[in-house]
Amino acid sequence: MNTLSTYLIIAALLFGLGLLGVLQRRNLIGMLISIELMLNGANINFMAFNRFLAPEPAVGQIITLFVMGLAAAEAAIGLSIILALFRKFRSINVERAQQMRG
Amino acid sequence: MSWLFKDPVLLAAVLCTWLPFLSMAVILIFTRHKPQLSSYISIGAVSTSLICALYLLIKLVHVGEPVEYRTAWLIADDIIIPFGYLFDPLSLLMLLIVAVISFLVQVYSLGYMAGDPGFSRYYAFQSLFAWAMMDMVIAPGMLQLYIFWELVGLASYLLIGFYYEKWSAGQAGKKAFVMTRLGDIGFFLGLILLVLGFGDLGIVAMNEAAQAQAIPSYLITASALLIFCGVIGKSAQFPLLTWLPDAMEGPTPVSALLHSATMVAAGVYMFSRIFPFFAASPTAMAIALAIGTITMLLSSTMAMATYDIKQVWAYSTVSQLGFMVMGLAAGGYFAGVFHLTTHAGFKALLFLCSGVFIHEYHSNDMRDIGKGGGRSLKIPMVCMTVGALALSGVFPFSGFFSKEAIMGVLAAYPNKIWLLAGLLGALMTAYYSFRLIFMILFPKKVDATMPHDAVHYHQEKDDKIQIDHEEAAAGHGAAHGHGSSHGHEEGHGNVFWYMAWPLIILTTITLVLGFFQHSLEGFLLGHAADAHGGEGGHGAGHYALLIAAVSMGLAGIAWAYYEFGRKGASQEGFLARLPKTQALFANRWYIDRFLRRFLDRAIYGGLTNVFTRNDRRVIDGGIDGFCLFTIGSGRLFSFLQSGMLQYNLLVMVAAVGLVVLYFVV
Numbered sequence: 001m002n003t004l005s006t007y008l009i010i011a012a013l014l015f016g017l018g019l020l021g022v023l024q025r026r027n028l029i030g031m032l033i034s035i036e037l038m039l040n041g042a043n044i045n046f047m048a049f050n051r052f053l054a055p056e057p058a059v060g061q062i063i064t065l066f067v068m069g070l071a072a073a074e075a076a077i078g079l080s081i082i083l084a085l086f087r088k089f090r091s092i093n094v095e096r097a098q099q100m101r102g
Numbered sequence: 103m104s105w106l107f108k109d110p111v112l113l114a115a116v117l118c119t120w121l122p123f124l125s126m127a128v129i130l131i132f133t134r135h136k137p138q139l140s141s142y143i144s145i146g147a148v149s150t151s152l153i154c155a156l157y158l159l160i161k162l163v164h165v166g167e168p169v170e171y172r173t174a175w176l177i178a179d180d181i182i183i184p185f186g187y188l189f190d191p192l193s194l195l196m197l198l199i200v201a202v203i204s205f206l207v208q209v210y211s212l213g214y215m216a217g218d219p220g221f222s223r224y225y226a227f228q229s230l231f232a233w234a235m236m237d238m239v240i241a242p243g244m245l246q247l248y249i250f251w252e253l254v255g256l257a258s259y260l261l262i263g264f265y266y267e268k269w270s271a272g273q274a275g276k277k278a279f280v281m282t283r284l285g286d287i288g289f290f291l292g293l294i295l296l297v298l299g300f301g302d303l304g305i306v307a308m309n310e311a312a313q314a315q316a317i318p319s320y321l322i323t324a325s326a327l328l329i330f331c332g333v334i335g336k337s338a339q340f341p342l343l344t345w346l347p348d349a350m351e352g353p354t355p356v357s358a359l360l361h362s363a364t365m366v367a368a369g370v371y372m373f374s375r376i377f378p379f380f381a382a383s384p385t386a387m388a389i390a391l392a393i394g395t396i397t398m399l400l401s402s403t404m405a406m407a408t409y410d411i412k413q414v415w416a417y418s419t420v421s422q423l424g425f426m427v428m429g430l431a432a433g434g435y436f437a438g439v440f441h442l443t444t445h446a447g448f449k450a451l452l453f454l455c456s457g458v459f460i461h462e463y464h465s466n467d468m469r470d471i472g473k474g475g476g477r478s479l480k481i482p483m484v485c486m487t488v489g490a491l492a493l494s495g496v497f498p499f500s501g502f503f504s505k506e507a508i509m510g511v512l513a514a515y516p517n518k519i520w521l522l523a524g525l526l527g528a529l530m531t532a533y534y535s536f537r538l539i540f541m542i543l544f545p546k547k548v549d550a551t552m553p554h555d556a557v558h559y560h561q562e563k564d565d566k567i568q569i570d571h572e573e574a575a576a577g578h579g580a581a582h583g584h585g586s587s588h589g590h591e592e593g594h595g596n597v598f599w600y601m602a603w604p605l606i607i608l609t610t611i612t613l614v615l616g617f618f619q620h621s622l623e624g625f626l627l628g629h630a631a632d633a634h635g636g637e638g639g640h641g642a643g644h645y646a647l648l649i650a651a652v653s654m655g656l657a658g659i660a661w662a663y664y665e666f667g668r669k670g671a672s673q674e675g676f677l678a679r680l681p682k683t684q685a686l687f688a689n690r691w692y693i694d695r696f697l698r699r700f701l702d703r704a705i706y707g708g709l710t711n712v713f714t715r716n717d718r719r720v721i722d723g724g725i726d727g728f729c730l731f732t733i734g735s736g737r738l739f740s741f742l743q744s745g746m747l748q749y750n751l752l753v754m755v756a757a758v759g760l761v762v763l764y765f766v767v
Contacts, residue, residue, distance in 0.1 A: 019755065023748050031748075098745035 007048035015041030028085065028092045032078045039071045111161055112171055115187045118154035118197070119240060121147040122204075122233035129226040137221035144225035145208050148232050152201040155236075159194045163625065168306060172242050181301050188242035188305060191626045192439060196239045196371055199446045202611075203362055204232040206604035210454055211355045213600035214461055224264060224353070231257040235364045239371065244293055244303040247375070251289075251336070251368060255282050258365045262352040274351035281345040285335015292328030295321070305375060312382040319383065326379060326386035329372075333390075337369025337423045340397040344694045347404075347416040350466075354457030357412060361419040362450035370426045370442050377435050391431035395523045397424030400693075402530035406537065407687035410466045411456045414538050418493060418531065419449055425508060425527060432520065434511030436623050441504035443622070444615055448492040448501055451608035455486035458601055459542070468538055472545030483543070485605040490539050492612045494532035494655040502652070503616035509651045521647075525654050532658025540666035 014037055021034025043064045050060025082092055089096045107113060125147035129140045162169055172186030208228055215224055234257050238250035256279075263275025297303060299321040300311065311317050333339065338346040346366065350357055360366060373380065373390075380386055398421045405417035422445050430438035459482060460466055463474040477483055492501035505528065512521040689695070742753075 023752050023755070026748075094747050097747070 004048055004052040007044060007051075011041045011044035011048065013041075014038075014044065017041075026094050028082045028094055029079075031094065032075060032082070035078075036071055036075065039067055043067055111158065111169065111189075112187070114154040114157050114161075115171070115189070115240065118151045118158065118201070119187075119233065119236045121150050122229040122236065126226045126229035126233065129222055129229065134222045134226075137225075140222035140225045141208075141212060144229045145205070145212075147229060148201065148205050148208055151232065151236065152198075152205045155194075155197045155201040158189065159198055162189050162194060170242055170306065172304075175246075181297060183245050184243040184304055185246050186242050187240045189240065192371075192374060193240050195439070195443065195622075195626065196367075197236060199367075199443060200232065200235045200239060200364060203359060203364070203446055203450050204228070204235075206450065206607060207355045207359045207454070210358075210457070210601050210604040211353070213598065214355050214457055215353060218353075220264065224261075227257055227260045227264070228359070231261065231359065231364060235368065238368060242305060244296070244305060244308070244376070247305075247372065248286075248289065248293060251332070251372070252286065254365055254368055255279060255286070255336070258349070258360055261356040261360070262349045264352050264356065268351070271351040274345075274348040278345040278349050281342050282335040285331045285333070285342055288328045288331025289335075290332075292325040292331070295325045295328060299325070308376055309378040312376075312379040315382070317382075322379065323383040323385045326383045327389065329376070330380075330386060330390055330393075333369040333373050333427070334393065335369070336372070337366050337427065338397075338420045339369075339393050339424060339427060340400060341693060341697070343397055343401060343420050344697070346420050347413050350410070350412040350416055354412065354453060354460055357416070358450045358453030358457065361416065361453060362446040366419060366423055367442055367446060370423060370430070370438065373427065373430050374435060374439050374442070377430065380430075381433065387431045387433070390427055391520060394424045394427030394431055395520060397421065398428060398527045399424075399523060399530075402527055402534065403687045405534040406530065407684050409468055411459065411468045411471065411538060411542075412453070412466055414468075414534060415449065415452050415456060418452075418535065419445075421527060421531065422449070422493070425505075425524070428520065428524065429508035429511055432508075432511045432515045434508060436626055437504070437507035437511045439626060440507050440619065440622060444492070444500035444504040444612070447608055447611045447615055448489045448499070451485055451605060451612055452489040452493065454601070454605055454608065455482040455489060458482040458605070461601070468541045469545070472542045475545075477543050477545075481602050481605060485609045487539055487543075488609050488612055490535040493535050494658060495528055495651060496532075496655050496659075497652065498613070498616060500612050500615040503619045506648060506651060507619070509647055513647050525650060528651055528654040529658045529661075532655040533662050536659045536662035537666050540662055544666070 018034045018036070018038030018041060021037060022031050025031050025034060046060045046064050046067070050057065054060055085097055086092050122144075125143045128143055133140045133143060168188055168190035170186065170188050172184040172188075174182045175185040176183035208225070211224065211228070215221055218224065231254065234250045234253035238247055238254060241247035241250060259275045259279040262278050263272050265271040266275075293303065296308070300308070300317050302308065302311075312322055335342050338344075346361075349360060352360070380390070401417045401420035401424065405414050405421065408414055408417065422441070426438045426441050426445070429441060458479060459471045462479060463471050465471060465474070488499065492499035495502045495505035509521065509524055509528075512524045515521070686692070
């Protein structure tokens, strides 16, 4: 069970769930959380490849740490955007934010 | 600039040709509001030009070879377009004529235009005219000639439309401009053809190459015919002759300038300038001869039907130009140029004399002038009669000699039809000129013989007819000039003498110029004259021809005397009994109407229509269609822009998925 493909499948599942969430949920916070899921899916990929294939053990972990930092920053910015939107529309439903349509 | 002062000839040339330009610039920029100063500047410039032209003539008279100063203006591969000066007998003579006539006309205008609100403008344009004409005359290359040729056209447009607030004057200016431009298109095409085929636009080079048969004959014929289109436009030949009579809308001195030495003479001058080139193409010469003849006869008949004093001289100018073209086209280089010279003198004289009458009586109608007592203005009357005698070719006036020269050339031509046409033209010329003279001299009503009535009439007219400009400026010199010079003109006021002196000088020229025929001939032709034995004229039957030509002139005068001069004459002329012919003549053979209709049908109806349609349908339609397509497709694609974040994401994911699919599979 402890093979590379197991981890990859789990990562793909996580990523797929995240994508589904982003595309399907109309709640902006839900979308944000789904993005976190996708990022974590990618993280698992990095760690798995690092564990099984990479001769230099640190690289994947460093990238993962970077991605986590990025995710934190993104969550902060994302939340502040959502806050601003909420102030304007009194809602966090993404369907309300359609002002930029052609 | 030191190169300029090393050579006095070049210095004189530069002064001669560029001072008028300078004076125009100074007048337009600085002295517009000081009319008196403007006129002095302009006259000063043109008199310096006159002195320089005289100096050049004296200095270069014995130089056999043409003197040329030239610099390359445009260089493209082996095509070099020169700019500069070319002095040979022809250009020297013409330069002097232009300078003399411009000078006299400007002096005369001091009187004629006195008090006009556009006085400074008038002198600026006069300077422009003089500058353009002089630089055209001395051009060493056809392109320079063409550029100044167009500038002459521009100056004449400005001067013809001088009273621009008058509708007809503006129209006449436009007509002159557009009609001459029509011919100039041909001229320019001819030049392009020549550059492409021959590669040199230098006048000397062209003439030499044409004489040496270095240019293929089809090229000569084609380009000569195209260049002749320019002559047709500029010198008012058939069928573009109707702009010239309309050009009478300008002030009378302008008409004098236009009709004698500058504008219209430019065409004939250009013809003689590249005469050897034309002569190398018999076809072109034959066509030119035919066109000259048609022009001469048509316009003579028109002159017989009009009562406008200036129109008569205008038609007569057209006919004399036709006569010159005939002379040149028949191979008489000297004859044509000589007639151009003498004509410049006596036609300027005739116009300036008419100007005095028009100025005095505020009417262009010869019947009015006659009734108003035109005969009491002795100096203009005598001068005008001298001019008319010269025009009719009566010995010993200058016209006699030059007409004889052309007749001689025509007689030497194998086909005698042209000679007959020339004689007929001489008859008609004498008839219409003396019709005018007798109508003024012996007016039908008796009152004109009594000066008091004349005065009344004049004053009445003054009150009644407010003829635009001179009157608008009443209170100035002009009005004083009227009062003092009227009835007993031998006297007072500068204004009158400004106008009288040029007349006297021109009359003198007209009287003596003819006797210089042989020296002029020697000058113009160089030694070639001896080899030729003179051009035409000296052939067999010369005296018979002489008698025939003079008797034609005298017959014309006698005819006019019978109908207009003798006591109890009807003063109606034979044309009054032929109303249809009179209408035909008075309407200029319907050339205008024909051109109008031609324009309407062929140009506006046909060509313009096609172009308009092309513009509307193809060009506009194409652009409109393209725009509509862009807008429509934009609309279509804007449906994708729902603004819905997740749809955008979905599309992105799908696209990435497809890309992945493409690379993997």
